[in-house]
Amino acid sequence: MLDIHQWVILLLIAALVAQDTTAGPQLLFSEPLVAGPLVGWVLGDFHLGLVIGIAAQLIWSGAVPAGSTFFLDVNVGTICAVVVAIVVGKTLLAMAVSLLWMIPVGILGSVLTSLNRRINARLAASVRPQLDRGRLIGIRHLTGWAIAGARGMTTVAVGVPLGAVIVRFLTLSAGPYLNPVLLWSGIFGAGAGVAVGVTWRYSHGKAAVFGVLAALGLWMVGIRPGW
Numbered sequence: 001m002l003d004i005h006q007w008v009i010l011l012l013i014a015a016l017v018a019q020d021t022t023a024g025p026q027l028l029f030s031e032p033l034v035a036g037p038l039v040g041w042v043l044g045d046f047h048l049g050l051v052i053g054i055a056a057q058l059i060w061s062g063a064v065p066a067g068s069t070f071f072l073d074v075n076v077g078t079i080c081a082v083v084v085a086i087v088v089g090k091t092l093l094a095m096a097v098s099l100l101w102m103i104p105v106g107i108l109g110s111v112l113t114s115l116n117r118r119i120n121a122r123l124a125a126s127v128r129p130q131l132d133r134g135r136l137i138g139i140r141h142l143t144g145w146a147i148a149g150a151r152g153m154t155t156v157a158v159g160v161p162l163g164a165v166i167v168r169f170l171t172l173s174a175g176p177y178l179n180p181v182l183l184w185s186g187i188f189g190a191g192a193g194v195a196v197g198v199t200w201r202y203s204h205g206k207a208a209v210f211g212v213l214a215a216l217g218l219w220m221v222g223i224r225p226g227w
Helices: 004-023 032-042 046-060 074-088 092-125 134-177 180-199 206-220
Strands: none
Touching: 004 032, 004 074, 004 134, 032 046, 032 074, 046 074, 046 092, 046 180, 074 092, 074 134, 092 134, 092 180
């Protein structure tokens, strides 16, 4: 399990990732390809964080929000996926199931983001340009930024312990019936398909399907990832 120092670092990273995703400064260090390896490095397994970060980045390419659109919080979800995989046991199967756990965690993060936006809207509506001084406006802005950080911290604080229990149970119960390489082929195929689908006009998911089929086909003929 994680010690108190690791928890503090992870929660701070989660706060920065959540802030960078929506509230700013939007330097793109919230991208899964950056956040995944960073968390892996903090916990002593850079390679695991990189693999999960690459897979999550492919998914994120098709989930980037536009405006106030409801989106899957893949960025903070990547942090949870890396931590859970390391806590559960660093096996291929644990990594794959942990990445799938990113989906419910991402939904939780999105719900909290919607709540964050409502609070920010109220803060913005409370501003009286003719009466409020710049200091008060700045305090409101910093409050909204802090709430975004709290959103990321809450997502990780809930997603990691719950994910560790659920992923451990799934790997133990379903492990004998799942082929981890086949599962990872499907994950990378779906992710690659989503990424291609972003630039394939009117694809409506066809690219994701083709990506899965291509990955499974490669696996069947013996061209498999060099784990």
